[in-house]
Amino acid sequence: MTTESRRESLLSAAQRVFAREGYHRAGIRQIAEAAGCAVGTFYVYFPTKGDCFRALIDQLYHRVMTAIQAARAPQTTPVAKLAASLAAVTEVLLNDQELSRVVLVHTRGSEPELEDHLWAIQQTLARLVASDLAECGIDQSAATVGAHAWVGALGEVVHLWAREPQECDLAGMVAEVKRLFWRGWNLGEPPALSQVRASEAR
Amino acid sequence: MTTESRRESLLSAAQRVFAREGYHRAGIRQIAEAAGCAVGTFYVYFPTKGDCFRALIDQLYHRVMTAIQAARAPQTTPVAKLAASLAAVTEVLLNDQELSRVVLVHTRGSEPELEDHLWAIQQTLARLVASDLAECGIDQSAATVGAHAWVGALGEVVHLWAREPQECDLAGMVAEVKRLFWRGWNLGEPPALSQVRASEAR
Amino acid sequence: MTTESRRESLLSAAQRVFAREGYHRAGIRQIAEAAGCAVGTFYVYFPTKGDCFRALIDQLYHRVMTAIQAARAPQTTPVAKLAASLAAVTEVLLNDQELSRVVLVHTRGSEPELEDHLWAIQQTLARLVASDLAECGIDQSAATVGAHAWVGALGEVVHLWAREPQECDLAGMVAEVKRLFWRGWNLGEPPALSQVRASEAR
Amino acid sequence: MTTESRRESLLSAAQRVFAREGYHRAGIRQIAEAAGCAVGTFYVYFPTKGDCFRALIDQLYHRVMTAIQAARAPQTTPVAKLAASLAAVTEVLLNDQELSRVVLVHTRGSEPELEDHLWAIQQTLARLVASDLAECGIDQSAATVGAHAWVGALGEVVHLWAREPQECDLAGMVAEVKRLFWRGWNLGEPPALSQVRASEAR
DNA sequence: GATGAATGAGGGTTCATTCAT
DNA sequence: CATGAATGAACCCTCATTCAT
Numbered sequence: 001m002t003t004e005s006r007r008e009s010l011l012s013a014a015q016r017v018f019a020r021e022g023y024h025r026a027g028i029r030q031i032a033e034a035a036g037c038a039v040g041t042f043y044v045y046f047p048t049k050g051d052c053f054r055a056l057i058d059q060l061y062h063r064v065m066t067a068i069q070a071a072r073a074p075q076t077t078p079v080a081k082l083a084a085s086l087a088a089v090t091e092v093l094l095n096d097q098e099l100s101r102v103v104l105v106h107t108r109g110s111e112p113e114l115e116d117h118l119w120a121i122q123q124t125l126a127r128l129v130a131s132d133l134a135e136c137g138i139d140q141s142a143a144t145v146g147a148h149a150w151v152g153a154l155g156e157v158v159h160l161w162a163r164e165p166q167e168c169d170l171a172g173m174v175a176e177v178k179r180l181f182w183r184g185w186n187l188g189e190p191p192a193l194s195q196v197r198a199s200e201a202r
Numbered sequence: 203m204t205t206e207s208r209r210e211s212l213l214s215a216a217q218r219v220f221a222r223e224g225y226h227r228a229g230i231r232q233i234a235e236a237a238g239c240a241v242g243t244f245y246v247y248f249p250t251k252g253d254c255f256r257a258l259i260d261q262l263y264h265r266v267m268t269a270i271q272a273a274r275a276p277q278t279t280p281v282a283k284l285a286a287s288l289a290a291v292t293e294v295l296l297n298d299q300e301l302s303r304v305v306l307v308h309t310r311g312s313e314p315e316l317e318d319h320l321w322a323i324q325q326t327l328a329r330l331v332a333s334d335l336a337e338c339g340i341d342q343s344a345a346t347v348g349a350h351a352w353v354g355a356l357g358e359v360v361h362l363w364a365r366e367p368q369e370c371d372l373a374g375m376v377a378e379v380k381r382l383f384w385r386g387w388n389l390g391e392p393p394a395l396s397q398v399r400a401s402e403a404r
Numbered sequence: 405m406t407t408e409s410r411r412e413s414l415l416s417a418a419q420r421v422f423a424r425e426g427y428h429r430a431g432i433r434q435i436a437e438a439a440g441c442a443v444g445t446f447y448v449y450f451p452t453k454g455d456c457f458r459a460l461i462d463q464l465y466h467r468v469m470t471a472i473q474a475a476r477a478p479q480t481t482p483v484a485k486l487a488a489s490l491a492a493v494t495e496v497l498l499n500d501q502e503l504s505r506v507v508l509v510h511t512r513g514s515e516p517e518l519e520d521h522l523w524a525i526q527q528t529l530a531r532l533v534a535s536d537l538a539e540c541g542i543d544q545s546a547a548t549v550g551a552h553a554w555v556g557a558l559g560e561v562v563h564l565w566a567r568e569p570q571e572c573d574l575a576g577m578v579a580e581v582k583r584l585f586w587r588g589w590n591l592g593e594p595p596a597l598s599q600v601r602a603s604e605a606r
Numbered sequence: 607m608t609t610e611s612r613r614e615s616l617l618s619a620a621q622r623v624f625a626r627e628g629y630h631r632a633g634i635r636q637i638a639e640a641a642g643c644a645v646g647t648f649y650v651y652f653p654t655k656g657d658c659f660r661a662l663i664d665q666l667y668h669r670v671m672t673a674i675q676a677a678r679a680p681q682t683t684p685v686a687k688l689a690a691s692l693a694a695v696t697e698v699l700l701n702d703q704e705l706s707r708v709v710l711v712h713t714r715g716s717e718p719e720l721e722d723h724l725w726a727i728q729q730t731l732a733r734l735v736a737s738d739l740a741e742c743g744i745d746q747s748a749a750t751v752g753a754h755a756w757v758g759a760l761g762e763v764v765h766l767w768a769r770e771p772q773e774c775d776l777a778g779m780v781a782e783v784k785r786l787f788w789r790g791w792n793l794g795e796p797p798a799l800s801q802v803r804a805s806e807a808r
Numbered sequence: 809g810a811t812g813a814a815t816g817a818g819g820g821t822t823c824a825t826t827c828a829t
Numbered sequence: 830c831a832t833g834a835a836t837g838a839a840c841c842c843t844c845a846t847t848c849a850t
Contacts, residue, residue: 427715545782549779549786550786553759557758560755580748580752583748586790588789
C-alpha cells in the first residue's frame with residue numbers, strides 16, 4: 001500500500017466516522033480502526049485530529065472551486081455565469097454527498113479554528129455569487145444577503161437529506177431551491193440543468 | 203433569591219456562555235461562575251449540561267410559537283397567515299438575538315439528542331410554513347423544500363451576523379430574506395412589516 | 405480531610421514517588437495512588453505535573469531561605485555569617501533528606517522550565533555565599549567559582565548518600581565538606597556546629 | 607561511507623542533539639536527521655537510544671582513563687600522581703567540552719540504567735582519587751568524601767558553563783577549583799599545569 | 809547495510825457529574 | 830437548597846522500536 005493510498009484510506013475512514021459521529025464523538029481510535037491501521041499511523045499522516053478534518057474541508061473546497069471554474073469559463077453573460085456556478089456547486093454536493101454532509105453539517109461546533117476556516121471558504125463562495133448577482137442588477141447589500149441565504153438554504157437542504165435520506169430526493173430539492181432563488185432574484189425561471197450543460201459544451 | 207430566579211439566572215448565564223464559547227467549550231464551571239453560584243448548584247436545577255441547553259432551545263421555541271399563534275389568529279387569508287408567521291419568527295429573532303444565536307448556531311455539533319430536539323422543532327415550524335405555502339397554491343414538495351430553505355437561509359443570516367456583528371444589520375438582512383423568498387414563492391412583494399402589524403391589531 | 409491536608413498528602417506522595425522513580429518515570433497515576441486519591445483529584449490541586457514538582461522545589465527553597473535568614477541574623481562578622489549560612493543549608497538538607505534528594509538529584513533532566521527555576525534559586529544561593537566570601541577577602545571570581553563548587557560538592561554528596569544510604573553518613577560527609585571548603589578558602593578550621601549554634605543563642 | 611564512519615557520524619550527531627535537548631527531549635528522529643540518515647539506520651548501529659547515550663558516556667570515560675594513565679605513569683610521589691590525575695581529567699573536560707556537558711549534565715534524569723553506569727564510572731574515578739588522597743595522608747573517609755566533592759564541584763562548574771557559556775571561562779574556573787581543593791586537602795598551592803606537563807615529559 | 813512507514817503502550821490532561829457536608 | 834472537593838473514564842497525542850522492502 002503506497003503512502004498516498006494509505007492517506008486516502010485514512011481520509012475516507014475519517015469521512016465515514018465524522019459523518020456518523022460528528023466531530024467530537026469521533027475518536028482517533030475509531031478512525032484508525034475504520035482505516036484498518038493503528039492509532040500511531042494516523043499521526044504519521046495528520047499532525048492533529050483538526051488537521052485531518054480540515055483536509056476534508058479543503059477536499060470539498062477544492063472540488064467545488066474546480067467545478068465552478070470549469071463551469072464558468074465558457075459562459076459569457078452574468079446570468080449564465082451565475083447559473084453555471086450554482087449548478088457546479090450543486091453537482092459537487094450531489095456527487096460527494098457524504099463529504100458535503102461532514103463539512104456542511106459537522107464543522108459547526110467542532111473547533112473555532114475549523115469553523116473560521118470553513119467560514120472563510122463560504123465567504124469566498126458567497127462573494128463570488130454576490131458579485132454575479134450585482135452584475136445581474138441586484139443591489140449590493142441584497143446581493144450579499146442573497147448569496148448567504150442561498151448558501152444557508154442549500155446547507156439546510158443537505159441537512160434535511162442527511163437526517164431523512166430515504167424520505168427525500170436531494171437532487172430534486174436542490175433543483176427546487178434553485179428555482180426559488182432564481183425567482184427571488186427576479187431572474188425568471190432558471191435554465192434547466194441540461195441547458196446549462198449544453199451551453200457548457202464547446 | 204427564590205428558586206425560580208436562581209434558575210433564570212443560571213439560564214441567562216448559560217445563554218451568555220454558550221453564545222461566547224459554543225456548546226463543547228462551555229463548561230459547567232464557567233456557567234456557574236457567570237451565574238454567581240457553585241457548580242453543585244447548577245445540578246440542583248438541571249440534571250445535565252444537555253438539559254440546560256435544551257431549556258434554552260425550548261425557551262426560544264416557546265417564544266416563537268407564542269408569537270406565531272398570536273400573529274396568525276387575526277389573519278384570514280393564507281397569504282396573510284404566512285406573512286404573519288414569518289413576521290412573528292423574524293420579530294422573535296430580532297428581540298432575542300443572543301438566544302437565537304445560541305440555538306441556531308450552536309446546536310449543531312452539540313449532542314445527537316439536542317440536534318434531534320431542535321430538528322423536530324424546526325420540522326414543526328417548517329411544516330407550518332409548508333402548509334401555508336401549499337394553501338397559497340405552491341405544490342406540496344416545493345412547499346416543503348421552500349420552508350426548509352427559508353429556515354436555513356434565516357439561520358445562515360443569523361450566523362453571518364453572529365460572526366460579524368458590527369458589519370451587518372440583522373434587521374435589514376432579515377427583511378431582505380423575506381423579500382427574496384416572497385418573490386421566490388411568486389407571492390409578489392411582501393407586505394411591509396407595519397402593514398402586518400396593523401392588520402394584527404384588533 | 406481539609407483541602408490543605410489533601411494538598412499536603414499529595415505533595416508528600418509526589419515527593420516519595422519522584423524520589424523513587426525520578427521525574428519522567430513518575431506518573432500522575434502513581435502519585436495519586438500513593439496519596440490515596442483519584443487522578444482527577446491531583447489536578448484539583450496542581451494544574452500540571454511540572455507545577456507539582458515546582459512546589460517541591462519551592463518548599464525546599466523556602467525552608468533553606470528561612471533557615472539561612474534565621475541563622476545569619478545574630479551574626480556579626482562575615483566569617484560567622486558565612487559559617488551560619490552553610491550550617492543552615494546543611495541543617496535543612498539533613499532534616500529533609502528525601503526532599504533534598506528529589507530536588508537536587510531529579511530536577512536535572514526534568515523539564516527546561518523546572519531546571520531554569522532551580523538554577524535561578526541556586527544562583528541566588530551561590531551569590532549569597534559568593535558575597536560573603538568576597539567580604540572574607542576572597543577575590544570576586546574565585547568567590548563565584550567557590551560558591552558554585554560548594555553547591556556542586558554538596559549536591560554530589562547528597563547524591564552519594566541517595567545511592568548508598570546504608571553505607572554512608574550524610575551528616576558526617578556534610579561536615580567533612582565544610583572542613584574541606586573552609587580550608588580551601590583559607591578560613592582556617594571551621595567553627596564547630598555547636599559553636600555556631602551557641603553564638604546564635606541570644 | 608564505511609560502517610565505522612557512519613557510526614561515528616551518528617555518535618557525533620547524538621552528542622550535538624543530546625547537548626542541546628537533553629536526554630528525553632532528544633528524539634531518534636532528530637539524531638538521525640542530524641546525522642543525515644534514516645531512523646532505521648540508527649538502529650543498525652545502536653540497539654537502543656540508551657545504548658547510544660551510553661556509548662557517549664563510555665567515550666568520555668575512555669578518554670579520561672587513557673589520559674589519567676598516561677599522566678600518572680611518569681609520576682613517582684603520591685602528590686604528583688594526584689596532581690597529574692586531576693590535571694588529566696581537567697584537560698579532557700576542556701578538550702571535549704560538548705561531550706562533557708552531555709555526560710555530566712544530562713545523564714541525570716535519563717534512565718536508571720544509565721545513571722548507574724555513570725555512577726559506577728564516577729565511583730571508579732573517585733576511588734582512584736580517594737586512594738591518592740589517602741596516600742597523601744588524608745584519612746580514609748575524608749578522602750572518599752573529598753573525592754566525591756571534587757567530582758561534584760567539577761560537574762557543577764561544567765553545568766555553570768553549560769548554562770552561561772559566554773559569561774564564564776571554563777578553563778579559569780577549573781583552575782580555581784583545583785586551587786580550592788588543593789588547599790582544602792592541605793597540599794599547599796597546586797603545581798601549575800605547566801609544571802605537571804613538564805614533569806610528564808620523559 | 810539502509811530505509812521509513814507502521815506500531816501501540818503509555819503519557820498527561822479534561823470535565824461532566826456525584827455526594828457528603 | 831447550596832456547596833465544591835472528589836471522581837475516573839475517556840480523550841488526544843508521542844515516540845522508541847520493528848520489519849518488510
